[in-house]
Amino acid sequence: MNSTLRLAAVLLLLVPACGGTETDLGSESAALPCDVESVLAASCRQCHGASPKFGAPAPLVTRGDLLAPAVSDPSKRMIDLVTARIHDERRPMPPTGLLSEAELAILDGWAAAGTPAGSSKCEATGEGGGGGGGGGGGPPKVHCTPDLTLEPAAPYVMPKDVADEYVCYGVTARLDQKRHVTALVPRIDNSTILHHALLYKTEEAWPAEPAPCAGSDIAFLNGQLLAVWSPGGQALELPPEAGLPIEGDTHFVVQMHYSNLRSLDGQQDSSGYDLCTTEDLRPNDAATVPFGASRFEIPAHGALDMTCDYKIPEGAGSFNVIAAMPHMHELGTHISSTILPSGSGEPVDLGRVDPWNFDNQVWYTIDATFKEGDTVRTRCAWENPGSTDVIWGERTNDEMCYSFVMYYPPITLGSWSWPIPGLTSLCAPTP
Structure with missing residues (x-):
């Protein structure tokens, strides 16, 4: 046998x-x-x-x-x-x-064999495995009690004749003193149509009423990705050494992806996020940086496999990595990111997804460090069966190549800003 x-x-x-x-x-x-x-x-x-x-x-x-x-x-x-x-x-x-x-x-x-029927009924059948974050097993578990809820001003009503839609709404938290976000918990309302959800912090406010949107709208507000949920996904809980800082008027945007392939009528949703925050500030502020690339072109009926290096600038200091989330769109086939130390030391894995799956994006817990002079190497590969070239962009039918890395303390160089690694990385075809 x-x-x-x-x-x-x-x-x-x-x-x-x-x-x-x-x-x-x-x-x-x-x-x-x-x-x-x-x-x-x-x-x-x-x-x-x-x-x-x-x-x-x-x-x-x-x-x-x-x-x-x-x-x-x-x-x-x-x-x-x-x-x-x-x-x-x-x-x-x-x-x-x-x-x-x-x-x-x-x-x-x-x-x-021709899909033969069974000869009898089976015991213990049902919906199948649960999984946290809306997969049937209840909300993800965290070691804190959420105190800040991000939800729309009104439920979004999904049109019956729309199969696929991106919808955004904003929430502004008005705080009288600095706080740290210690955990981000997806709160799933309508699991029938919700496909995935993303949470951003932006520099300007977004309307509270949910409405169709494009990712480029969020990019215009310098939106920084804080969390992502897809079916089976979990909460993101930060270690006790760090928290995401929020202060004054803090603007959040929740972007929902809805799928209504069955043309269901009357579907509405108020999904969002619950945050744990604390006034008892942790030793370090945490931040997120996107390593990868924001300039490339995938030829029609072709493929692209490229590797991009970003060197941590001198004077930046040293940093601790909490988590990483690889991110591409639907044409992706491979993504991986690695820290290459400037001196002696072995490369450090920051996450690898091969084959890439757009429907299964999660944050991975990482315990690593990087420092000035180190190089972060990100490899992305795509296959494009379509008849038009595809470039970087925020829309689903555009493409991306990012490894979002959450770390502490934040880089504070005056010449440095959040999108710089993706804009200035050196890219070449993967050998």
Whole structure:
């Protein structure tokens, strides 16, 4: 027996025991085989449950769901798209990564056999794994009690005839003294249409009423990314040595990405963020810096793989890294970032996502240091199947190459500002 079949056999021993009455093997309403049911429940139904969440276009609960025409391509069945996506390294399903060999063998084998119905009902079926941050397991856990809520002045009502929309709203916190933000907790209201959310701090106020927006609008206000949430994402909690400083009139912008592929009517949402703040200031202010590039062009029907170096300027000092979040858009295939010490010492990993997945962006906890003279090297790769060139930009159909790094204390050189690393990095084709 080969290794794949042996793994599949082991998994079969672990699925819930079956019991109940026999069903018609040819009926679309018949039960799924218990091994198929187990894989779907554990890995797919966080989004593709009986009531699909996070913009998922269809449920994957019954045999009929899997044999139904696909929403995105009615000439194919859902099972055809499922079997393609579970092998797609660039856009895997589930978004967190490809299934195990045993799980792939179960779904592939079932599809190849003609999707036969199960012979009986399986026990312990359901929506599947939860995951924090709105994935079914409740809000993410933090070691503090949020005291500042960022929410829209009114719910955003998603138009029935709009499949995909970016929406922004602003919140201004008026503070009588400096505070530190110690944790940022996503607060998910309508998990049916919410695809992901980003939180920025801006230099000017944004309207409190939610309305369609473009990322370039936020960039115009010198928006600094503070947090990001996607299905399964967690809260970001800072270590006790540092906090994000807020003072006076502090302006926040929440950008929501909604997906309504099923043309649902009457969907509305008030998602946002809950922040833990404290007047008991921590030893260090924290800040975020984007390493990478903001000038490139990906040719039509082509690819681009480039590596960009940014040298930490002399006199900057030394810094501690808290977390990092790699960020690209939908054409990305690879992103990684590394600290190259100026003297002796091994390179330090700041995060690597290969293959890149636009639907699964998270902050990674990092414990590292960098200092003046060190080089931060960021590699990005894209594939562009479209008929037009793609350049850097804030829109989803533009592209990005950033490793957002949260660190302390902030760089305070008079000649330095937040976007400089992306503007001045030296880029070349990756060897």
